[in-house]
Structure formats: C-alpha cells, structure tokens
Amino acid sequence: MFSTVLGNVFSIPTLMAIFAGVVMGISFGAMPGLTSTMGIALLMPLTFAMKPEIGILLLIGIFVGAIYGGSITAILINTPGTPSAAATLLDGYPFTLKGEAGRALGIATVASAGGGIISGVILILIAPLLAEFALRFSAPEIFGLALFGISIIASISGDSLVKGLMSGTLGLILSLIGMDNITGYARFTFGSTFLSGGLAFIPVLVGLFALSQCFVSIEDIFEKRAEINKITRALPTKEDLKTIWPTILRAGVMGTFIGSIPGAGGDISAFVSYDMEKRVSKHPEKFGTGIPEGVAAPEASNNGTTGGALIPLLTLGIPGDSNTAVLLGAFMVHNLIPGPQLFVDHAPTVYTIFAGFMIANIVMLILGLSGQRLFVKVVSIPKQVLIPSIIVLCTVGSFAINNNFKDIMVMLVAGVIGYFLTKGGFPLSPIVLALILGPMAEGNFRRSLVMSQGSYAIFVQRPMAAAFIAVAAIALLYPIIKAIIVNVRRKEAS
Amino acid sequence: MKISRKFIMTLMALVLMAALVVGCGNGKSTEEPEANEGNQTEVEDVETDDEPEADVEVGDGKVDYPAKQLTITVPPAAGGGTDLLYRAMAPKIQEYLGVPVVVVNKPGAGCAIGFSAGAKDPADGTSVTAAVAEMLSVPYAAEVDFTYESFDPIANVNSCYGALTVAADAPYDTLEEFIEYAKEHPGEIRIGNSGIGSNWHILAASFAAEAGIDVVHVPFDGAGPAGVALAGGHVEAVPVSPQEVDVHVKSGKAKILATFSPERLPELPDLPTGKELGYGNTILTIYRGFVAPLGTPEDIKQMLDEAFQYALDSPEITKFMEEQNFAKHYLSDDEFLELMEREDKIYGEQFDALGLSK
Numbered sequence: 001m002f003s004t005v006l007g008n009v010f011s012i013p014t015l016m017a018i019f020a021g022v023v024m025g026i027s028f029g030a031m032p033g034l035t036s037t038m039g040i041a042l043l044m045p046l047t048f049a050m051k052p053e054i055g056i057l058l059l060i061g062i063f064v065g066a067i068y069g070g071s072i073t074a075i076l077i078n079t080p081g082t083p084s085a086a087a088t089l090l091d092g093y094p095f096t097l098k099g100e101a102g103r104a105l106g107i108a109t110v111a112s113a114g115g116g117i118i119s120g121v122i123l124i125l126i127a128p129l130l131a132e133f134a135l136r137f138s139a140p141e142i143f144g145l146a147l148f149g150i151s152i153i154a155s156i157s158g159d160s161l162v163k164g165l166m167s168g169t170l171g172l173i174l175s176l177i178g179m180d181n182i183t184g185y186a187r188f189t190f191g192s193t194f195l196s197g198g199l200a201f202i203p204v205l206v207g208l209f210a211l212s213q214c215f216v217s218i219e220d221i222f223e224k225r226a227e228i229n230k231i232t233r234a235l236p237t238k239e240d241l242k243t244i245w246p247t248i249l250r251a252g253v254m255g256t257f258i259g260s261i262p263g264a265g266g267d268i269s270a271f272v273s274y275d276m277e278k279r280v281s282k283h284p285e286k287f288g289t290g291i292p293e294g295v296a297a298p299e300a301s302n303n304g305t306t307g308g309a310l311i312p313l314l315t316l317g318i319p320g321d322s323n324t325a326v327l328l329g330a331f332m333v334h335n336l337i338p339g340p341q342l343f344v345d346h347a348p349t350v351y352t353i354f355a356g357f358m359i360a361n362i363v364m365l366i367l368g369l370s371g372q373r374l375f376v377k378v379v380s381i382p383k384q385v386l387i388p389s390i391i392v393l394c395t396v397g398s399f400a401i402n403n404n405f406k407d408i409m410v411m412l413v414a415g416v417i418g419y420f421l422t423k424g425g426f427p428l429s430p431i432v433l434a435l436i437l438g439p440m441a442e443g444n445f446r447r448s449l450v451m452s453q454g455s456y457a458i459f460v461q462r463p464m465a466a467a468f469i470a471v472a473a474i475a476l477l478y479p480i481i482k483a484i485i486v487n488v489r490r491k492e493a494s
Numbered sequence: 495m496k497i498s499r500k501f502i503m504t505l506m507a508l509v510l511m512a513a514l515v516v517g518c519g520n521g522k523s524t525e526e527p528e529a530n531e532g533n534q535t536e537v538e539d540v541e542t543d544d545e546p547e548a549d550v551e552v553g554d555g556k557v558d559y560p561a562k563q564l565t566i567t568v569p570p571a572a573g574g575g576t577d578l579l580y581r582a583m584a585p586k587i588q589e590y591l592g593v594p595v596v597v598v599n600k601p602g603a604g605c606a607i608g609f610s611a612g613a614k615d616p617a618d619g620t621s622v623t624a625a626v627a628e629m630l631s632v633p634y635a636a637e638v639d640f641t642y643e644s645f646d647p648i649a650n651v652n653s654c655y656g657a658l659t660v661a662a663d664a665p666y667d668t669l670e671e672f673i674e675y676a677k678e679h680p681g682e683i684r685i686g687n688s689g690i691g692s693n694w695h696i697l698a699a700s701f702a703a704e705a706g707i708d709v710v711h712v713p714f715d716g717a718g719p720a721g722v723a724l725a726g727g728h729v730e731a732v733p734v735s736p737q738e739v740d741v742h743v744k745s746g747k748a749k750i751l752a753t754f755s756p757e758r759l760p761e762l763p764d765l766p767t768g769k770e771l772g773y774g775n776t777i778l779t780i781y782r783g784f785v786a787p788l789g790t791p792e793d794i795k796q797m798l799d800e801a802f803q804y805a806l807d808s809p810e811i812t813k814f815m816e817e818q819n820f821a822k823h824y825l826s827d828d829e830f831l832e833l834m835e836r837e838d839k840i841y842g843e844q845f846d847a848l849g850l851s852k
Contacts, residue, residue, distance in 0.1 A: 041572045045581065138728035179604070182713060184635050184690040184850050193610050196636050197603030262722050263715075317741030318722050325718070329578065335817065339741040402571075402602050443715070450712050451684055451728065 008053055008352040009359065017054045018356055021061020022363045026371075028062065029069025030081045032210045032390070033202055033397015036066030037322045044330050052334035053349050057356040059330055063323050064306050064360045067266055068112040068368065071299050075104045076378045077390065079210035083201065084266030084302040086432045087274045089209070090156060091287065091294025098290055101376045106236035107292050108299045109368030111248050115300030116361035118252030119259065119307025123314075124354050128340075131315040134260045139447040140458050142263055144468025146441035149268050151475040152275040153430040158288055161479075163426045171434025174199060181439075182446040194406045201435060203398040203407040207414025208428050210394045214387045215419040221383050235369075236292070244296035247277055251297045255304020260311040265321035266302035267436050273301030275475075307357065314338050314350065556804075557797050559591040561619035564798075566784075568624040569608025571601035575818070576782060579652060580624050582814045586805035591797065604628060604689070606638045613644040617787040619794035622648065625785040625830075627693045627778070630838050634845040635691035642834045646790050649802045650783030650825035650833070652815065655755035656697045657765070659739045660731045661724060662749050669752040669771050672731070676707035683709045686720035686729035693778055694720070696844045697754060698733040701768070701776040703847060711848075724748055735780065736762055737819045754778070760821075778837060781823070783830055799827065 028039035039062045047055030070085030075092035095104035157164020177188045178198025189195040251273035258269035277297040278287045287294050309320035317338035319325035398411040452458035460466050570576040581597050588595040600608035605628040612623030633641045666672040676683045687695035690713045702709045714720040717734040724732045725747040742748040754768045754776050768776045845851045
C-alpha cells in the first residue's frame with residue numbers, strides 16, 4: 001500500500017491538482033470578501049469528473065491556501081482576506097508601517113506552513129483519539145470556549161481597555177440582530193426580511209476593515225503624507241525563526257485542537273493563540289507593535305485548524321467548520337463516505353489524502369516565500385490606483401457572498417462606522433471577535449439550559465465546560481488581581 | 495483650512511459612493527440580471543467542463559421556449575445538497591428548453607430571502623424558484639411577504655422523510671419501547687432538531703403530540719450538528735432524515751427506530767414506518783421541486799414541467815440522484831399543491847402549539 005500511496009501522490013496530475021488548488025486558494029484568501037468556503041464550493045463541480053483523490057486534494061489545496069492567503073492582505077493593507085486572518089493584522093500591519101512587510105509575510109508563510117504540518121502530523125497520528133474527545137464537546141463546552149474567547153478582548157484592545165470593551169460591546173449588540181435561534185423571536189429586524197437572518201459576517205468584516213482603511217488612505221492622499229513604499233527586508237532572519245518556532249509549535253497544536261471541535265474554526269483559534277502567546281511572552285507589552293510572535297501565533301493556529309477540521313470529518317463524518325462541510329459533499333460525490341469505515345474500505349485513498357495534505361503545506365511554503373517579492377509590491381502601488389481597486393473588490397466580494405445587493409449596503413455602512421471608530425481611536429478587532437463569538441456564546445448558553453431544563457448546574461457538572469469558564473473568569477479578573485497585588489507590594493515597600 | 499478641505503474631500507468620496515449605490519439600488523431590476531449573468535458564466539463554465547454533453551447550442555431545444563433565459567433561484571446556499579441537485583439538473587433543462595439555464599443562490603434568513611425574491615420575479619417564464627420545505631415553515635416563523643400560495647407549483651422532483659434515530663446503546667429498540675420509556679420519564683427525553691421552527695423541529699413536535707409524550711426540543715444550527723450531538727450523547731434522539739445520520743449509524747453510535755414516511759423506504763426496507771405503528775399523522779415531506787411566480791402562463795408552465803421531467807428521466811440525473819441518495823419523487827402541479835396544502839396545516843398547528851407563531 002505504501003508504494004501505491006507514493007505512486008498516487010507523486011504522480012503529475014496529483015501534484016498539479018495540489019499546486020493549482022494552493023494557487024487558487026491563496027488568491028481566494030487574499031481577496032477581501034472571497035472566502036475559502038466559497039472557493040471550495042465554486043470549484044467543487046469541477047472535481048466531479050476527476051479521480052477521487054485528485055479532486056479532493058485540489059479542494060484541500062484551496063482550503064489550505066486560502067487560510068494562508070488571508071494573511072497577505074491582513075499584513076499589507078490592514079484588511080483580513082478571510083475571517084481567520086482577523087487576528088493577523090494586529091501585529092502584521094505594524095510591520096508594514098515599519099517598512100518590513102516582507103519580513104512579516106515571511107514569518108506568516110513559515111508559521112502557516114508550520115502550523116499546517118503540525119496539524120497534519122496530529123491528523124495522521126492521533127486522529128481517532130482526538131475525534132472521540134471532540135465528540136464530548138457540546139453546547140456547555142462550546143459556550144465555555146466562546147466565553148473564554150470573548151475575554152480575549154482585553155488583550156487585543158491596544159492602548160485603551162475601555163475603548164476596546166466599548167468596541168466589543170458594539171460587536172455583541174450587532175450580533176443580536178436577527179432571529180433569536182432558541183425561541184425564533186425576531187430581534188432588531190424592524191420588520192425586514194433581510195435582517196431576520198442577522199447581518200452577514202463577511203460584508204461587515206470587509207466594510208469595517210477594508211473600506212474604512214480605504215477612507216483613511218484617501219486622507220493620506222490629500223494630506224500627502226509620506227508613502228510607505230520602502231521595503232527594507234524581504235525575508236525573516238534566522239533570529240526571527242528562532243523566536244517563532246516555539247510559538248508555531250504551541251499555536252499549531254492549539255489550532256489543531258480547536259479545529260477538531262465541530263463548530264469552532266480558524267477565526268477563534270487565531271485569536272486564542274494570539275492571546276496565549278501574549279500571556280506566555282516575556283514582553284507582552286510589545287504585542288501590537290509588530291513583533292514576530294504576534295504574526296506567527298495566529299497564522300500557525302489558523303492553518304493548524306485545517307488539519308484539525310479534517311479529523312472529525314474523516315474519522316466520524318462530522319464537518320468541523322463550513323469548509324469541511326462543503327468538503328464532506330465532495331467526498332460523498334466520489335462515494336467516499338467519511339467515517340471509521342473509510343479507513344478500512346479506502347485506506348490508500350485516505351493515506352494519499354494525508355500525504356497530499358502535507359505536500360499542499362510544503363507547496364504553500366514554497367509559493368509563499370517565492371511569491372512574497374511580488375506580494376509586497378502591493379504596498380508600492382500608488383494609493384490612487386490601489387484604493388479604487390480595493391473598493392471594487394470589497395463591493396464584488398460583499399455581493400458575491402449571497403448574491404444580495406443589500407449586503408453591499410451593509411458593507412458601506414460598516415465602512416463608514418469603521419472609519420469614524422478608527423478616527424476616535426477605537427480598536428476594530430474586538431468588534432469582529434464579538435461578532436464571531438457573541439452568537440456562539442449566546443446560542444450555546446441557551447442551548448445548554450434547554451438541555452439541562454433550566455439548571456445552571458450543567459456548567460459546573462461538566463468538567464471541560466467548568467474548566468473553560470474558570471479560565472475565562474481568571475483571564476478577566478487577572479488585571480484587577482494584578483493591580484491589587486502591585487498596590488499591596490507598593491504599600492509594603494513604602 | 496487644510497483639515498476642513500481634507501474632511502470635505504473625504505466626505506465627498508463617501509457621498510459619491512453612497513449616490514452610486516443608491517443609483518444602482520434604484521436600477522436594481524436592470525442591474526441584477528446582468529450581475530447574475532456575470533456571476534453565472536463562471537459556474538456554467540465549470541459545469542460544461544464537467545458534463546461536455548450538456549454543452550448545447552442555444553436555440554437547439556426540443557420546444558420553442560418564449561423566454562430568452564431561465565433563472566432558477568435557489569434559496570439554500572451554494573455547495574449544499576439542495577444546491578447540488580438543482581445545479582446538476584440545470585444543463586439537462588437547458589438541453590430541453592434550448593435557452594440558457596442559470597442557477598442563482600439567494601441564501602440567508604433561513605431561505606426567506608430567496609423565496610421573497612423568487613415571488614417577485616417576472617411571471618413570464620424567465621424565472622422559477624427552487625421549492626424546498628422551508629417554504630411552508632418560514633411564513634409561520636417570521637414576518638415575510640410570501641407563502642406557498644405566492645407561487646404557481648410546477649413539479650416536485652425529490653422528497654425525503656424524517657426518521658427517529660437514537661443512541662445505539664439506548665434501552666429501547668422499537669418505536670413503542672421508546673414511547674413507553676418517554677412516558678415513564680416525562681420531560682427527560684431531549685430531541686435535537688435542526689433549528690427553532692425548522693422542518694425537523696415541527697416533525698418532532700408533531701410526533702410528540704401524536705404519541706402523547708412530553709419531550710424537550712433542543713435546537714441546533716442544522717441537522718448535521720444535531721446528529722453530532724446525538725453521537726456524542728448530548729441528546730437522546732433526533733428526527734432528521736436517515737441520510738443525515740448515516741455516518742453515525744454506520745459507525746455504531748446510533749440506531750434508527752422508525753421512519754416517518756408514507757411507505758417503507760426502499761433503502762431501509764427493514765425499518766417500520768410510524769404509520770404502520772399507528773402514528774400516521776407524523777409525516778412531513780422534505781420536498782425539492784420547482785415553483786414559478788404567480789401568474790406564469792399555462793403553456794410556459796407546461797413546457798417547464800416537460801423540461802423538468804426530461805431532466806429527471808435522463809440517465810445522467812438518474813445516476814446522479816442514485817449516487818447522491820436523492821430519492822426520485824415526481825409530482826405534477828396539482829399533486830404538489832395538494833401535498834403543500836396538507837403539510838401547511840401541520841406546520842400551522844404545530845407552530846401554534848409550540849407558541850412559535852409570529
């Protein structure tokens with residue numbers, strides 16, 4: 001079988017499919033508004049006529065490439081290309097401001113490939129074990145995870161915690177719009193059918209980051225502020241690699257773990273890993289100013305979720321996120337029914353997919369490192385040309401999500417709000433974090449209570465849920481406790 | 495001075511963009527089909543690559559179809575099971591009608607956006623809407639401007655039914671034992687469903703009412719996550735279709751007790767139906783068919799019906815549906831309307847009973 005697998009993987013069509021998938025994935029990911037899920041869904045019909053392993057590896061290539069591609073725009077133009085890259089811009093864009101865009105891209109590429117490969121190793125070695133563990137995750141546990149995620153707002157708020165919390169609250173309020181998913185009650189919809197499903201996430205994300213950034217840049221043009229088009233460094237240094245490898249390891253494992261939980265994906269894992277790195281770091285105050293760990297953590301983590309999401313898909317037939325949900329369809333088309341039986345009936349195909357997944361990550365590394373000289377040129381494009389192009393992309397992307405014109409309105413309104421918030425010094429990342437996690441926390445909190453018939457004991461009795469909630473509480477209260485300790489010490493000293 | 499000029503410039507850019515959008519918004523009827531066309535060329539290319547035989551010359555059809563193009567509005571999102579079926583059928587419909595057939599997804603708000611848009615399409619044969627069972631539930635759940643009566647039914651092509659699936663190690667092996675257990679443990683059985691007011695929620699509520707048992711309905715974001723919760727032991731039962739729990743049954747984590755279908759399912763001949771066991775009212779059809787905007791001329795509907803039958807009977811679609819587990823279920827316009835009328839009553843009753851009606 002070993003030789004069959006090798007023969008399958010290293011055949012020209014397979015390698016070409018992986019290569020094409022990664023290239024398309026990177027382009028999809030880098031364009032604001034076009035997501036990995038959309039790329040996979042769009043290309044899926046093309047794979048029906050291919051051999052199963054080739055078709056599926058093409059789609060996996062897109063998945064892997066798109067999650068990485070989102071970081072390119074996050075670093076270069078302060079706009080996450082995919083929701084998963086929303087945490088990358090925290091430290092990625094400051095690099096660009098310093099004229100070191102190439103260095104940040106290099107770190108992101110190495111970290112993405114590293115995270116992906118770590119998740120691949122975990123996928124191959126302990127997939128069935130981790131899948132059984134992930135099955136024990138239900139509403140109370142996911143609520144705990146989401147609550148912990150929301151507590152991260154404190155660490156991504158930048159200069160002002162109060163402004164960060166205000167942004168976070170705005171995000172939570174926006175996430176309330178739409179049909180309440182436990183009682184079916186319409187909230188803040190004002191009788192509009194469009195709003196009854198809630199705000200579509202991508203248009204809000206694109207508007208908040210990309211469009212508001214365009215408005216800010218328009219000001220730069222008229223003020224004739226110094227253009228940042230000098231690029232001093234193109235590749236990460238040896239020291240950079242030395243600093244980030246423990247980060248990649250931690251974030252990759254964390255990403256794989258979170259990715260394997262059905263219902264949690266790259267967006268939350270990137271924020272969690274960023275926060276974790278900040279906590280273990282010896283110099284947490286430098287996060288947000290453009291340091292290698294700040295780029296490596298979210299990137300290794302969100303690519304870690306790619307392998308992680310494949311774990312429940314392949315072993316249990318359960319998609320871990322929206323990308324793998326579409327992939328599940330592709331498996332079914334080829335009569336490969338994911339689940340334990342897949343490993344028995346189609347072992348060579350499964351191992352070919354494993355090997356192809358690893359190769360996809362290596363292809364991504366090569367493409368990313370060789371392509372970044374090209375990518376950084378984006379920064380040198382005159383703003384007068386770049387900004388209209390970005391606005392066109394934002395508009396097309398927002399429309400393409402649901403083929404709905406009203407989503408463009410949402411994007412525009414979000415852009416205007418984002419512009420004024422930026423002017424007022426409010427960080428935008430907490431809004432995105434709250435938009436992702438608000439519905440997740442609320443829905444699962446109330447689902448838990450339905451499951452326990454109103455008893456709050458469910459959050460204490462289930463050990464994993466209790467642990468997450470405890471960690472969230474400590475994370476929230478830690479600054480207060482720290483302040484008290486410092487105060488006491490100061491008094492003792494004086 | 496400088497600041498104010500900068501501010502004015504920025505403001506002007508904002509106003510310009512707003513004007514652009516509003517302008518486009520007003521010209522929506524002319525703008526949108528264009529945009530759709532642009533969007534679709536890509537998808538169509540993909541499809542013709544996939545099935546070269548579907549690559550027919552426009553005007554080469556078997557009938558003289560009056561409209562220049564047929565747009566199928568699909569309310570569920572691209573890439574899902576429903577979307578796949580309509581996308582697979584589109585080239586064959588095109589072959590019959592001889593005009594381009596494009597599939598446009600209008601997802602969001604639990605299919606409400608797609609149906610709302612579909613009902614407003616021109617009734618001249620240029621548009622049909624993919625009819626799925628959410629068409630019946632959504633009008634009860636939310637403030638929307640359509641019901642199933644806002645459309646002219648044309649044909650149904652596929653139907654699936656729910657089944658009662660429980661954990662493999664549960665102490666009950668038949669539907670009767672399950673009901674008995676539920677009666678002994680009132681309020682302890684948790685039935686996971688695919689969302690509040692969803693088809694499977696209504697099916698579960700309708701079953702509980704007919705069996706006279708007191709259960710807790712736990713809504714999840716779709717049938718998939720509900721099945722996962724069953725496999726993980728977080729709920730006791732799910733009412734979703736056998737296909738949706740197939741992996742859990744095959745992996746030995748779940749067992750199906752009975753199906754809620756009018757007759758035994760051909761793929762599961764050993765499973766009794768709820769009807770055989772005396773619960774004949776607990777049937778909801780998760781149908782997939784075609785409806786046209788109200789007032790579409792009879793002759794056009796006739797041609798469309800023939801085109802859908804032609805596609806449904808073609809060897810390609812037959813093979814596709816078999817492989818993808820879509821059971822063929824053709825219903826003519828009158829039969830389809832009858833089905834929707836019957837089931838609309840069930841939705842109405844259960845939404846009232848659950849206190850979910852808007």
